[in-house]
Amino acid sequence: MKNVISDDKIRDFRDLINSNSNFVYQIYKNKGGKNLFNLVCSCLDWITVSVRHLENAPELDKNIDTKSMQVYSLISSIDLISESIKQLHRVFVNENNIPFLGEKKCFNERLFSNEDDNEYFKTIRACFGAHPVNLNQSKSKRFASWPFESHINSSDLCVHLYSRDINEEDLLLNVNINELLKFLVIRYDYLDVISDRIESLFSKYRKDLSDQMIETKSDPLEQLYILRNESKKRLDNDYYNREIDDLIMIFEAEVTDPELVQIADNYKESLLPLIEEIKSNLQVMNIVDLENDSIVRVRSNLGGQLNYELSKFYSWVYGDRDDPLLSYYFERFNEVTKGKFNFTSCDEINLTFLKAKLMLAE
Template sequence: MNPYILANGLLEKFKQAVSDHDDFLINTYSNYNGKNLWSLICSAKDWLSVSVNGLPYIDLTHSHDDVRSLNVLQLITTYDIVLQSIEQLHRVFEMEYPLKKDDSVFNAAVTDDAYFAQIRACFGAHPVDLRSADGTKSTDKFFASWSSDICNIGGNGDYSVYLYSNNPDLVQPIRFSMSFAKIHEYTIKRYSLLSNVISVIGKKHGIFIEEQRRQEIGCSSNVVEHLENLLQENSSRIGDGEGYHYEIHTLIGLFTAPQDFPEHERQEVAKYLKSLHLLIDEIHEAFQTMSVGEEDLAHMHLLHSRPRRFKEVSYDLHKVFEYLHNSSYPLSMVDYHLKRLSSEGVLPPFVSLGTDKLDLQLLLLASLAKKS
């Protein structure tokens, strides 16, 4: 097993932070100044996971010299993926990268970032097209020999290459060595910055919540207008298709149903529609306080009732709801399920395939709520 690994615990904290705040992150960064930075966050998270979890299995002691050389490149490249991910996350969240000028690890003539880039280039990223022998600017080009551990070619460090110049006056090759411990120290220093990213995600989410709480949500006396406004608030505060999107969309359908059925049924559903105002008020308050999803709404059962007394027709209920929410659902068996629900008293006897879908939904939910 490769001893030069990175702590998985920090990665897991980052992944948990992304999961805990995914609604906020998706809603904020899916289109941030015209760019989908949520995709970048997901990419960084995925490749950090690949790198951290894959590092222990890079074999630096393989018996074949060439394989060992490639595995060293794999280690360096894996570290580089971690570094790129950390730097990109700093850009996404508009954080200052604090190690830009740091040179404390390699103590070279250039910054540690520039020196690591030189190590990466010499040991396999582009060893036959080098612009420098030590990371500093040069007019000469250099070409690296095959890399090998120090027992084969001598010198300081764990692995070395010889750098040959295209300048005919530079006859002697330059030995360039690197230490596993040093590149590991360099990487850990940058990987640890992930804790700052985690903290910033939480802070930005907190700021967003406070900003939304300060923005008063309007309330219209027209229930449909109120619901349409709440649908917009759901989109801007939580995200399209998230939060209470389904419930609000369902409520709009219930209040705009044509109610093309007998007066007695209209009186019955009127009681149900009146009770739904309590749920609408709860949704409004949840958006205003930004407490969506923190706890179940007291009247949410009005849209999600499945009374136990109708358990013998639970399959029929499932199929009718599937018919209501799927425009391409085959009609061949729907009539059978509607008759079953009518015979059990869930639906009135006049309901058929010809009944408007919004009316059917209203009658069905009103009946289920009444029987709960």
């Protein structure tokens, strides 16, 4: 069993789910009023648990009792993977059906010939451990016997299915480990089909939004208001949202100090390429790190000197609570800049934020 499947596939699938600017999360966290992303996460977790269990499962024991429970553990792990694959199929491929419906590829000499692979696996699961004392088979109530090894066929384990009806013949159900593993591999490999489907969905999503032109405004602040709405529509990326919100604070700030007006105007002008880059990236749905990121414009060595004060200051800016030490941070800013920017609690928060950016850009 150790070499039958590998967790590489589910690890790659998890990476895909978390890639493309969290496309899956953004689309499926509220799909028709249902949080299907939670379902996806549950499937990923239980497939991972089951695959890693199977990778590390010991060889079947010679003791029949231990072997029986090992086989039941194998069947349960396969069932977890199979059910998770069905759910992922419903989320990404088709919510109205299940994969492999009607297929009869995995089990030879099946006791119930009318059952497809999905149904027959459920029969094996029920009889070999899930609920062997409460079965409904062949139109009668039945109960599975103690598992035993057959000496007349190639099966790995067998059970008799006793009937509740008097004079009803027992049935013999065999299980073959290789057939179970074939059933497992076919379903685990279906992750490749689902992966292709997700890639296709993302490509279509990108194209549809790329075809919707973002309105262009000559005024930077008006353009930023538009970009804020467009960013929410286009994957709602936290990084882009924060950059846009920071830029809005900067361009909303009105500088009245004559000595700072030109400095502020020059700084705002230096941000225009960043606004254009954000717009261009959102337009083509290329949500990548920004080359003109505002962090690049921190040219002062004050960032290190005021590391503690700045971290607390930004927590105040982005948070929703007052900081009793805010006046101290302003005193430190004024001290190291010799009062050039005149930090004061009387200023609006966006003006204070702009002053901090000007201080660090010198």
